[in-house]
Amino acid sequence: MPTNSSSPYLPFGENKNAAWYGKDIVSVKQFKREDLEYIFGVAHEMRGMVERVGTFDLLKGKILANLFYEPSTRTSSSFTAAMERLGGSVIPINEVKYSSVTKGETLTDTVRTLECYTDVIALRHPETGSAAIAAKVMKKPLINAGDGAGEHPTQALLDAFTIKAELEHFDGLTVTMLGDLKYGRTVHSLARLLSLFDVKLNYVSPDILKMPKEVVDEVGAKGIVQSEFSSLEKILPETDVLYVTRVQKERFENADDYEKVKGVYVINPDIMKSAKQKMIVMHPLPRVTEISMDFDDDPRAAYFRQMEYGLYVRMALLAMVLGKA
Amino acid sequence: MPTNSSSPYLPFGENKNAAWYGKDIVSVKQFKREDLEYIFGVAHEMRGMVERVGTFDLLKGKILANLFYEPSTRTSSSFTAAMERLGGSVIPINEVKYSSVTKGETLTDTVRTLECYTDVIALRHPETGSAAIAAKVMKKPLINAGDGAGEHPTQALLDAFTIKAELEHFDGLTVTMLGDLKYGRTVHSLARLLSLFDVKLNYVSPDILKMPKEVVDEVGAKGIVQSEFSSLEKILPETDVLYVTRVQKERFENADDYEKVKGVYVINPDIMKSAKQKMIVMHPLPRVTEISMDFDDDPRAAYFRQMEYGLYVRMALLAMVLGKA
Amino acid sequence: MPTNSSSPYLPFGENKNAAWYGKDIVSVKQFKREDLEYIFGVAHEMRGMVERVGTFDLLKGKILANLFYEPSTRTSSSFTAAMERLGGSVIPINEVKYSSVTKGETLTDTVRTLECYTDVIALRHPETGSAAIAAKVMKKPLINAGDGAGEHPTQALLDAFTIKAELEHFDGLTVTMLGDLKYGRTVHSLARLLSLFDVKLNYVSPDILKMPKEVVDEVGAKGIVQSEFSSLEKILPETDVLYVTRVQKERFENADDYEKVKGVYVINPDIMKSAKQKMIVMHPLPRVTEISMDFDDDPRAAYFRQMEYGLYVRMALLAMVLGKA
Numbered sequence: 001m002p003t004n005s006s007s008p009y010l011p012f013g014e015n016k017n018a019a020w021y022g023k024d025i026v027s028v029k030q031f032k033r034e035d036l037e038y039i040f041g042v043a044h045e046m047r048g049m050v051e052r053v054g055t056f057d058l059l060k061g062k063i064l065a066n067l068f069y070e071p072s073t074r075t076s077s078s079f080t081a082a083m084e085r086l087g088g089s090v091i092p093i094n095e096v097k098y099s100s101v102t103k104g105e106t107l108t109d110t111v112r113t114l115e116c117y118t119d120v121i122a123l124r125h126p127e128t129g130s131a132a133i134a135a136k137v138m139k140k141p142l143i144n145a146g147d148g149a150g151e152h153p154t155q156a157l158l159d160a161f162t163i164k165a166e167l168e169h170f171d172g173l174t175v176t177m178l179g180d181l182k183y184g185r186t187v188h189s190l191a192r193l194l195s196l197f198d199v200k201l202n203y204v205s206p207d208i209l210k211m212p213k214e215v216v217d218e219v220g221a222k223g224i225v226q227s228e229f230s231s232l233e234k235i236l237p238e239t240d241v242l243y244v245t246r247v248q249k250e251r252f253e254n255a256d257d258y259e260k261v262k263g264v265y266v267i268n269p270d271i272m273k274s275a276k277q278k279m280i281v282m283h284p285l286p287r288v289t290e291i292s293m294d295f296d297d298d299p300r301a302a303y304f305r306q307m308e309y310g311l312y313v314r315m316a317l318l319a320m321v322l323g324k325a
Numbered sequence: 326m327p328t329n330s331s332s333p334y335l336p337f338g339e340n341k342n343a344a345w346y347g348k349d350i351v352s353v354k355q356f357k358r359e360d361l362e363y364i365f366g367v368a369h370e371m372r373g374m375v376e377r378v379g380t381f382d383l384l385k386g387k388i389l390a391n392l393f394y395e396p397s398t399r400t401s402s403s404f405t406a407a408m409e410r411l412g413g414s415v416i417p418i419n420e421v422k423y424s425s426v427t428k429g430e431t432l433t434d435t436v437r438t439l440e441c442y443t444d445v446i447a448l449r450h451p452e453t454g455s456a457a458i459a460a461k462v463m464k465k466p467l468i469n470a471g472d473g474a475g476e477h478p479t480q481a482l483l484d485a486f487t488i489k490a491e492l493e494h495f496d497g498l499t500v501t502m503l504g505d506l507k508y509g510r511t512v513h514s515l516a517r518l519l520s521l522f523d524v525k526l527n528y529v530s531p532d533i534l535k536m537p538k539e540v541v542d543e544v545g546a547k548g549i550v551q552s553e554f555s556s557l558e559k560i561l562p563e564t565d566v567l568y569v570t571r572v573q574k575e576r577f578e579n580a581d582d583y584e585k586v587k588g589v590y591v592i593n594p595d596i597m598k599s600a601k602q603k604m605i606v607m608h609p610l611p612r613v614t615e616i617s618m619d620f621d622d623d624p625r626a627a628y629f630r631q632m633e634y635g636l637y638v639r640m641a642l643l644a645m646v647l648g649k650a
Numbered sequence: 651m652p653t654n655s656s657s658p659y660l661p662f663g664e665n666k667n668a669a670w671y672g673k674d675i676v677s678v679k680q681f682k683r684e685d686l687e688y689i690f691g692v693a694h695e696m697r698g699m700v701e702r703v704g705t706f707d708l709l710k711g712k713i714l715a716n717l718f719y720e721p722s723t724r725t726s727s728s729f730t731a732a733m734e735r736l737g738g739s740v741i742p743i744n745e746v747k748y749s750s751v752t753k754g755e756t757l758t759d760t761v762r763t764l765e766c767y768t769d770v771i772a773l774r775h776p777e778t779g780s781a782a783i784a785a786k787v788m789k790k791p792l793i794n795a796g797d798g799a800g801e802h803p804t805q806a807l808l809d810a811f812t813i814k815a816e817l818e819h820f821d822g823l824t825v826t827m828l829g830d831l832k833y834g835r836t837v838h839s840l841a842r843l844l845s846l847f848d849v850k851l852n853y854v855s856p857d858i859l860k861m862p863k864e865v866v867d868e869v870g871a872k873g874i875v876q877s878e879f880s881s882l883e884k885i886l887p888e889t890d891v892l893y894v895t896r897v898q899k900e901r902f903e904n905a906d907d908y909e910k911v912k913g914v915y916v917i918n919p920d921i922m923k924s925a926k927q928k929m930i931v932m933h934p935l936p937r938v939t940e941i942s943m944d945f946d947d948d949p950r951a952a953y954f955r956q957m958e959y960g961l962y963v964r965m966a967l968l969a970m971v972l973g974k975a
Contacts, residue, residue, distance in 0.1 A: 055710070055711030073760070080741045092417065094419075115638050116632040117403055187387070287759065307767070386735075388731055388734055434937065441957040549762035
């Protein structure tokens, strides 16, 4: 919604003075350290309530439009579950062709139509910047559920909350990001978020898939120590958080280059022998071969718990923008 | 449902003596003036309740099957939101291929199956007459959500309710329909509904896209004054309701004819200078270029509010056929 | 879920000592006679409650993931309605391509992700054995909603419950299965379930579509009398349950063979003159021409009621595995 909107559509008993009431969640760049601490506090409460009672009617009567222009089971299901665990309802709109977009309607008309029926929209769209464009015309809050190569703020928040929930604090941690650091939007956003804390960042990637200079500069400007490596070996023992992403064959110009490096970026029980006992391995999922399935039962394998933390973070955000947290 | 059905499937505490209990909503032809007044009265109450409390449990425990054989985000979302705002649940069945129709099942078997699980069905189907055929075999109520070139009664009702809600009354109004009046099922149905009131109808269209004689005759038989024009200019100043529809290029045999007329049927702030201050511009959406986006913030631009009125009308109809209004 | 799981994900007030709490429903082979009697008892209670009050909040706060890798309107809608009539919520995941499976994710990763958000998963998958594989990695209960040529246990249970509900008992009944008995997974599973009771089974099919030896042997080992026929005529008068399946043209190597037999496997009012007055005709639906539509209003036509019994059976199973029955 526009900042100066008078919001005639948000009347039903919310706390309109709440700091996050009616706000959009569009980019990780909108968060300060204290914002993250607040979000994680609410997410922690959500976790406690889910564990105790499963579901509660905080958002009873509220409707989320889950507007997904491209498929994403995990993200879509997570938003749906978040709304349902808060007693709210969901209108799923799952596919471009199942949408008047096929009749030539613009994104802005679509969201202006949907906000006539609903209280909040989660938008997944293949084009960078689409979430900001949609938020601008909307009177009700929008949550960016991924806009192409752009942002996926709820993923970054759940990644950060996973670290907080599993290791209790950020300051002093060594976080190692592994794999395709060039195209992976999750590692870019996470690096940006973590730069609000006192962490040390290691980047391990093939030469052609390094963390982009733009991100390195931005993170560096916050005073964060960043180091680049082409293999994991040396730094795994000191790593508190290992964030794994997939190295895709098609990123390489010739297959030989890919064959040479691919083994370096696979996590398995053998490799993990040199890691600490108290550390976690994360992955945004889906994984293919970059984490071997026989590591899944290791207590350090946090990637499925990471999914669960995503539920709590999205519950928190929905409650916050609807004036109920 | 068949008129003389004994309805063994409708047992749960509804007011079975309510006039609309168990009825199908198939065609605008089934409504008399007093029916419209009743529906609009209930829709008005729904509006008040949504504005005060957002959602209420009038249809708690009821299930709507949203059976859409062709995509329509707006209509489908509107029915879903209507049911959810009344505390009910929805089973979305969105695509022909996601349906046993692909295994050769007939429409009648599909609706007879779905009514075993649900309390009411909203049907969108590409074939004219399909809603009437489905309603005939069903024991539970059916709401026609558009059957091809046939009817789309809830659209016509929401169009009429928009006029009522925005301008308070029908009698004495001048309603101007603009654009493709030949193929646009919404203008046919709306003209029929408005013929129950004391209105004046203007039709503005290219020569090849005039209002069909069948509709003109039917409306004329009710004593309504109808006039045809090829340009909007002269009659815009006296218009209370301007109903815009899209003129599609593909309706024209040669592109030149289209180029000649298309500019006449585009609404923008400049053209609207000659219109009254108290009047409304409507559009069934999606629009493409026929209403310029820089008119959207004009208070007379009623097309997004029109979407919202659709929610109230569908809430009213669902409550009525389920014996709760 | 694995039998020896400590299930950290199932904490919310269920009766964890209930016999079915946390169990998977994967195969008809897992049921003993007393299990069926228990399930049918719960399904009978569900029926009574639906008839009295429509919906009740037994599973309020619980979430079902309806994970369908192939379309099946009937089964998917039935699970959705079952969950909603118990006050629970559903996350629909309807199509393979709308799933990270298209990004290469394995079924096991998908279900492990979904169980982070939900309380139970209903899985429809084209590959035989997929349900067992998924259940093995899951901590929460899985219900097999059909795995290819494998099992479809809830269909078999609803078929058996239909017989129980319509004819009150199993023992002493003559059940005649008609049509394609070779490829029809429903008749295989039903024959297996019925072998737990004292029934007589007749198989009527074209020569090339006979009941597989494997099923006949298994059922015979329980002491059930089974007889094979190529026409219905002689045994229809003694039949208590006629279970009709479709004979598909494409099963035959040449069209003539199909033309020769097809008429023998069509049920119409004329043929049914020789049947008892107290008997039922069942069909898993969708039917095409194998039951003529002018038989639909005969009280013996139980195939739509069969759909309704499916609702009660699925309500029972959901309540049972979630520790609420």
